[in-house]
Amino acid sequence: MASDTPSTLRNLIIYSIYVRAHSPEGTFAGVTRDLERIKSMGVDFIWLMPIHPIGKVNKKGSLGCPYSISDYRSVNPEYGNLDDFKELIQKAHSIGLKVMIDVVYNHTAHDSVLVHEHPDFFHQDLDGNPVTTVPDWSDVIDLKHPNPGLTRYLIDSLKYWVSQGIDGFRCDVASLIPAEFWQQAREEIAALKPGVVWLAESVHAGFIEYRRKHDLIAISDSELYSAFDLTYDYDIWPTLHATMRGASPIKNMLELYRFQHAIYPQNFIKLHFVENHDQQRVLDVVRDSEQAKAWVVFQSLNDGAWLIYAGQEAGEDHRPSLFEREPIQWNGYPYQSLLTQLNQLKKHSAVTEGQLFFLEASPVVQMAWIGQDTQLFLIINLEHNTGRVAIDLPDGTYQDLISGSSVIVQGGKTEIPSAAVILEVQHYANTAQFHSQLLDG
Numbered sequence: 001m002a003s004d005t006p007s008t009l010r011n012l013i014i015y016s017i018y019v020r021a022h023s024p025e026g027t028f029a030g031v032t033r034d035l036e037r038i039k040s041m042g043v044d045f046i047w048l049m050p051i052h053p054i055g056k057v058n059k060k061g062s063l064g065c066p067y068s069i070s071d072y073r074s075v076n077p078e079y080g081n082l083d084d085f086k087e088l089i090q091k092a093h094s095i096g097l098k099v100m101i102d103v104v105y106n107h108t109a110h111d112s113v114l115v116h117e118h119p120d121f122f123h124q125d126l127d128g129n130p131v132t133t134v135p136d137w138s139d140v141i142d143l144k145h146p147n148p149g150l151t152r153y154l155i156d157s158l159k160y161w162v163s164q165g166i167d168g169f170r171c172d173v174a175s176l177i178p179a180e181f182w183q184q185a186r187e188e189i190a191a192l193k194p195g196v197v198w199l200a201e202s203v204h205a206g207f208i209e210y211r212r213k214h215d216l217i218a219i220s221d222s223e224l225y226s227a228f229d230l231t232y233d234y235d236i237w238p239t240l241h242a243t244m245r246g247a248s249p250i251k252n253m254l255e256l257y258r259f260q261h262a263i264y265p266q267n268f269i270k271l272h273f274v275e276n277h278d279q280q281r282v283l284d285v286v287r288d289s290e291q292a293k294a295w296v297v298f299q300s301l302n303d304g305a306w307l308i309y310a311g312q313e314a315g316e317d318h319r320p321s322l323f324e325r326e327p328i329q330w331n332g333y334p335y336q337s338l339l340t341q342l343n344q345l346k347k348h349s350a351v352t353e354g355q356l357f358f359l360e361a362s363p364v365v366q367m368a369w370i371g372q373d374t375q376l377f378l379i380i381n382l383e384h385n386t387g388r389v390a391i392d393l394p395d396g397t398y399q400d401l402i403s404g405s406s407v408i409v410q411g412g413k414t415e416i417p418s419a420a421v422i423l424e425v426q427h428y429a430n431t432a433q434f435h436s437q438l439l440d441g
């Protein structure tokens with residue numbers, strides 16, 4: 001994490017919005033209308049996927065991808081005008097929500113304003129034509145860093161959006177841009193508005209390896225922490241996703257979480273999620289709703305920030321296309337109550353002030369947030385196990401903070417929940433008892 005990153009960001013709750021898909025009309029106004037409900041879930045930040053005009057040359061699909069940007073300093077007319085966007089920001093701020101926008105500084109649309117004004121800002125082939133360095137991304141062309149003129153233009157664009165009221169930046173494929181750029185950007189923005197939050201979409205380790213072998217910029221998560229407050233969990237995502245599919249042991253996943261704590265700065269913060277706009281919906285990955293709930297509990301109360309992708313609370317199993325209009329089917333918000341409860345627990349004193357310990361991996365995950373005066377014990381059934389399980393709590397009757405139902409511990413064992421239970425215990429455990437020994441066997 002950056003040297004001035006506040007530790008409270010490890011309890012941050014971010015809600016990701018694809019404006020085109022969020023409402024039937026797919027506009028800023030459609031998002032503004034929904035802000036009160038989003039805030040009621042306990043969300044801190046809304047993150048708006050790119051709000052800028054989309055290029056038309058070599059576009060994908062009938063509408064083009066929002067990550068193919070033609071002008072960093074204006075808004076997509078499909079979504080509304082600048083006044084509509086400012087109204088969204090003002091409404092969010094009035095109810096205590098902060099606003100983060102997507103920053104896409106690795107590439108632009110083929111017909112971006114920069115292609116005509118500054119062709120020297122781009123990677124070029126032998127004939128001087130701008131090109132992409134990622135063949136699959138055929139609808140974009142890559143900016144070539146470092147370039148002092150490009151750096152000045154991009155940072156000034158960030159300053160413009162901060163002047164409009166923006167509180168944070170989610171930076172697309174941030175690993176493909178030099179750390180020095182992000183460090184300068186952070187420093188200049190902090191001078192204009194202290195406390196702006198920086199989230200890096202770090203990339204898979206295999207992608208970093210591939211780019212480095214081709215002499216292209218690719219920086220590690222550790223390097224990103226010199227400028228960013230939070231980074232994605234993509235460094236371990238292949239194993240995490242394989243575990244969700246039942247293709248990798250849970251213990252391997254937990255070992256990687258411990259590994260993160262050994263290789264990153266002491267107070268590093270990761271962003272956890274079960275789905276996002278690039279990954280399958282959790283209900284498209286796991287077997288049923290109970291298993292989906294278990295994964296949501298595990299990731300939301302993991303050690304780090306938590307991301308909800310709009311539509312998750314509706315139980316959507318379809319990820320909207322980036323290239324077409326596919327409005328979310330809200331379906332009565334069947335998961336909103338659970339997400340709201342978990343968001344509240346994310347602010348529990350044991351989570352905000354304590355430490356997380358993984359206690360068991362099998363047959364169910366047991367983890368504990370150990371605070372000075374109170375502890376949260378979580379029993380999470382990620383693999384559809386049944387029966388009874390040993391738990392290191394005194395015999396007695398406890399209340400599940402999710403359902404409100406009683407959980408009975410008898411003879412040092414309790415029933416395995418269908419998804420998860422969370423128990424609050426006062427003045428029982430101390431941190432010396434918990435040392436993640438399951439990972440050492």
